[in-house]
Amino acid sequence: MATVEMVGISKSFGSSVALEDFTVRIRSGELVCLLGPSGCGKTTALRILAGLEKADGGRVAVEGLDISGDPPERRRFGMVFQDYSLFPNMTARQNIEFGLKVQKKDAAVRRSIVDRMIDITRLQAHADKYPHQMSGGQRQRVALARAIATAPRVLLLDEPLSALDAQVRETLRDEIRRLQLEIGVTTVFVTHDQHEALAIADRVGVMSNGRLEQLAAPRELYERPANSFVASFIGTVNQLPARALQSDRWQVLNRTVVGNEAGTAGVEGVVAVRPEHIALDRSDTGPWTIESTSFLGPMTRLVVTQPGHQPLLVDLASVEAAAFPVGRRAQVRLRDDVGQVTVITLAPLASRKSS
């Protein structure tokens, strides 16, 4: 268990900037996901942490000790790669044992550690198989066991689930979290899949263009995104016109709520509102019309329109949505439990369009 710090890291590949003044502080035993679109620098950040890439500037520290100059073999980290990268000439057991052999541990010690790893990753039936005889999910479990067998100070996971199919991905995701909590290792998990990140992370760091946009617990990230990038990257948002009132108050639809930024009183701006934060009221004279509905199981997503306005996405519990068939007219309002919204722009929507 160890705290990890990356401070002011910068890295360029030729003329393209991968990381710019990237800073993240990870607590001991925490699972942090670095999340972002491809090319945002998340994998570069992880590789710099592992020592596989050299940063142009900044420093990496574990437990407060600067390790920026250490090669990967001296860092005592464990790493899991997207393409498993198991050694094809070794069985699952031998793969897991490799790092322990490098550490020159006794045969008896190695055996007991490997047995324990096989147990906790539930690989008993596959221990003596070669990688090509195993499924993707099994291989990645071997890779995970191999990475934690050496009791690393930090566990690094580089898109470990991307090559797997949906069902395996979800099971293994939960398994990684269970294991991580069990052994309490500080973990950095890189992914482009927000569901993955939100589901297992203690905190999620959203990245774009080589910068960390926000580092926060999943719930906070979703409910109080720090800026418009995070708001639109995590989940789905509607862009609604809103009128700035005094200080940080905004008038959105029927209600007055707090925005993360203050506007000039009386000037219209645009705020982000989640589809599930909008409610519909049946009203034969209402200005909005239900244009389409998609049934998603427990929820139903409705598209509602009004001439001269952008279409709105509204998520209702499916039982509730039954009252709003296509063609029905309705009134929209902000749900009562919404306290804060994220301001996307301080200028009105119309002027944005024309500019």
Add this chain to the structure above:
Amino acid sequence: MTIEDVAARRGVALSTGGTRHARWRSVRPASVVKSAFIGMVALYFIVPMLAMARFAFQNVPMALLTPEKLFDGWSFSGLWTALSDPGIISATKTSVLLVAFAIALNLALLLPLAIITEVHNPRLRPVLSAVTLLPWVIPPIALVVGVAATFRAAVPWFLASDFSLVPFYALWAMPFTYRALDAGLQAINARTLYEAARTMGASLTTIIVRVIIPNIGAAIAAASALTAAMVLGEFAFASLLLKTTLPTEMVNYQRGDPRGGLALALIVMILTALALGLVVRSLRRRGLTVQTAGI
């Protein structure tokens, strides 16, 4: 898509329940052209070999060969005589040793180079790929004359030995060897294996010996087989440096006994082809395709 469509696309006529429609569609002009072309290429290779075999093993002059005599006078005696010729035996020994040394030298030079380039400096791969092609750009005569002039002055004893051919052969086989090894390294994703092993604390030597080499056995076998085939057929260097190897001795022997010489040539060719075939088969058994081994 119906089953017939699938079959027609693959150019297969359905054996059961195939409608006339499907059969008609399965014979496409493209496949006819393809078969004709493959047939022509096969004839181009097979006819001379059959002619060679007839001359080597059937002691009936072509002028006297009539359909009734097609099976007369076949014998392997020419081959046995050739195989027991002391000159041929000693040249074979020399060539086998040359094969072994050429493979050893070639791998000793290129294996570490290819691995370190791939894991440390992948950007140098194209450069290495171009450099390893150079031996084929320089004609053997230029290479030999240049090297001979230099070495004769500096280390005269070097060119006196039969094994002075080894560096030439190692150099000459470099394009094959490097490509085979490089393809092998690409196929196993050597770079990530290296990175994974490093994060576990392994040193470069440990990684090369315990992780990379065991996984490119197929590529090493392919590189060696290609080097062997090349050395067993190489004539120009040996002849220019006045060495007696199997190919030069075969030419020599053929002057006195054309039939025996040709029989020998045919056998060497078949054995080399079989050896290459065996390598390919053993790779397939281990789940490796020929492509991944670079041949």
